[in-house]
Each structure stands twice: as C-alpha cells, then as structure tokens.
Amino acid sequence: QVQLVESGGGLVQTGDSLRLSCVASGRTLSGYVMGWFRQAPGQDREFVASISWGGSTTRYADSAKGRFTVSRDNAKNTVYLQMNRLKLEDTAVYFCAAERGVVLTPKASHWGQGTQVTVSS
Numbered sequence: 001q002v003q004l005v006e007s008g009g010g011l012v013q014t015g016d017s018l019r020l021s022c023v024a025s026g027r028t029l030s031g032y033v034m035g036w037f038r039q040a041p042g043q044d045r046e047f048v049a050s051i052s053w054g055g056s057t058t059r060y061a062d063s064a065k066g067r068f069t070v071s072r073d074n075a076k077n078t079v080y081l082q083m084n085r086l087k088l089e090d091t092a093v094y095f096c097a098a099e100r101g102v103v104l105t106p107k108a109s110h111w112g113q114g115t116q117v118t119v120s121s
Helices: none
Strands: 003-007 010-013 018-025 032-039 046-051 058-060 068-073 078-083 092-100 115-120
Touching (some): 003 092, 018 032, 018 115, 032 068, 058 068
Antiparallel strands (some): 003 018, 032 046, 032 092, 068 078, 092 115
C-alpha cells in the first residue's frame, strides 16, 4: 500500500552535486521518519541521512555531514537528499526508506527500488 520511488541519480564527476528525490504514494506517512541508505558494490548497506516527520530532527552519517542535506516536503510526500562535493566513495545505489518513529534503522518497513549514483574522476 505504501510505495517509495527514488529518482535523481546519475553519473557525475568529483565535486559535482546531485539531488535525489523520493516520492511516497499510497498514503501519507505521518509520524514516519524517512531517509536514505546506500550500498556500494561488495559492501553492506549503510545509513546516510534521515529526517523526522516534522523536519526538526535530522541525522547524518559522518561521511555525509557538511556535504549532504536531507529535507522533506510533506505536502508533496517527498523526501530529498542534496549531495554536494561528491567523492568517488559516494558511488553507490541509494535507497529511500521509511519507518514509523524518529530513528531510521536498517529494518525500516518501507524501501524504494534504489537509484544509482556514480562519481568519476
């Protein structure tokens, strides 16, 4: 009943920026924290960033702090990830996720299909 669809990935160069979008459909995810995980080839999925329903609480992985910004527009049922000063190690499939509560965990109840971000030099 709830579907998450990511978009905005692509092939960019180091130092470039991208903005990922995640649109939720089916119903409004009131009370849900939403955010992003990523998975590079041969690696485990890792947390990137999250934002609470009201937008007042955001969390970032150390690798994302200062470069990435997570935001949401609940009227549009959309969560964004603005990624600046991209690095080679940012290359991964980025997954949108949603979970009831404030803390986003790897066992989130809803996931998108993923969007590929490739950073080259």
